[in-house]
Amino acid sequence: GAVVSQHPSRVICKSGTSVKIECRSLDFQATTMFWYRQFPKQSLMLMATSNEGSKATYEQGVEKDKFLINHASLTLSTLTVTSAHPEDSSFYICSARHKLRTLTDTQYFGPGTRLTVL
Amino acid sequence: KQEVTQIPAALSVPEGENLVLNCSFTDSAIYNLQWFRQDPGKGLTSLLLIQSSQREQTSGRLNASLDKSSGRSTLYIAASQPGDSATYLCAVRGDIPTFGRGTSLIVHP
Numbered sequence: 001g002a003v004v005s006q007h008p009s010r011v012i013c014k015s016g017t018s019v020k021i022e023c024r025s026l027d028f029q030a031t032t033m034f035w036y037r038q039f040p041k042q043s044l045m046l047m048a049t050s051n052e053g054s055k056a057t058y059e060q061g062v063e064k065d066k067f068l069i070n071h072a073s074l075t076l077s078t079l080t081v082t083s084a085h086p087e088d089s090s091f092y093i094c095s096a097r098h099k100l101r102t103l104t105d106t107q108y109f110g111p112g113t114r115l116t117v118l
Numbered sequence: 119k120q121e122v123t124q125i126p127a128a129l130s131v132p133e134g135e136n137l138v139l140n141c142s143f144t145d146s147a148i149y150n151l152q153w154f155r156q157d158p159g160k161g162l163t164s165l166l167l168i169q170s171s172q173r174e175q176t177s178g179r180l181n182a183s184l185d186k187s188s189g190r191s192t193l194y195i196a197a198s199q200p201g202d203s204a205t206y207l208c209a210v211r212g213d214i215p216t217f218g219r220g221t222s223l224i225v226h227p
């Protein structure tokens with residue numbers, strides 16, 4: 001149980017276009033989802049925390065207008081990279097926290113989405 | 119602000135060796151600490167989760183310890199195998215999760 005999926009797994013787009021990445025909790029409800037990005041040989045960096053039904057909380061240095069996050073339901077959060085540029089090319093991973101569990105429980109991670117902007 | 123450091127950054131060993139990966143953190147006010155494995159281009163696979171009240175967790179050839187007061191955790195891998203080759207990340211859970219940069223492990227036959 002506790003599976004998180006991401007779609008697409010890989011996307012290549014032209015500079016200036018927008019890309020939407022979906023994160024779904026398949027068999028549980030997630031009140032909170034986290035979005036991370038990872039540059040090559042770098043650590044995962046938290047971009048934002050997404051709570052169902054409310055606005056996402058962005059980490060310092062992350063542009064809200066560029067990385068639009070929507071957490072419309074307890075099983076789905078989306079990250080839209082608007083007007084993507086080559087420097088946005090990265091590996092994006094989401095994780096979900098189970099609705100019924102406390103902070104002490106594990107996070108469940110999606111498989112990640114590799115975005116390449118040409 | 120929480121800072122997480124993992125040492126060594128890279129490790130290359132022959133098959134069969136017992137390994138210790140280190141993770142240190144600056145703020146001991148944590149809920150738990152989690153070790154992950156990441157294969158190239160893939161997402162994270164959770165290996166072990168240690169709650170702040172626990173001292174260690176074991177799963178197969180893996181053993182993770184936590185010394186919250188000193189801000190340290192170790193991941194012990196017994197009898198390493200080539201299939202263990204991956205990047206190992208530790209993540210510390212306070213109000214928000216904070217990741218280390220990882221230890222890149224290569225186990226050669």
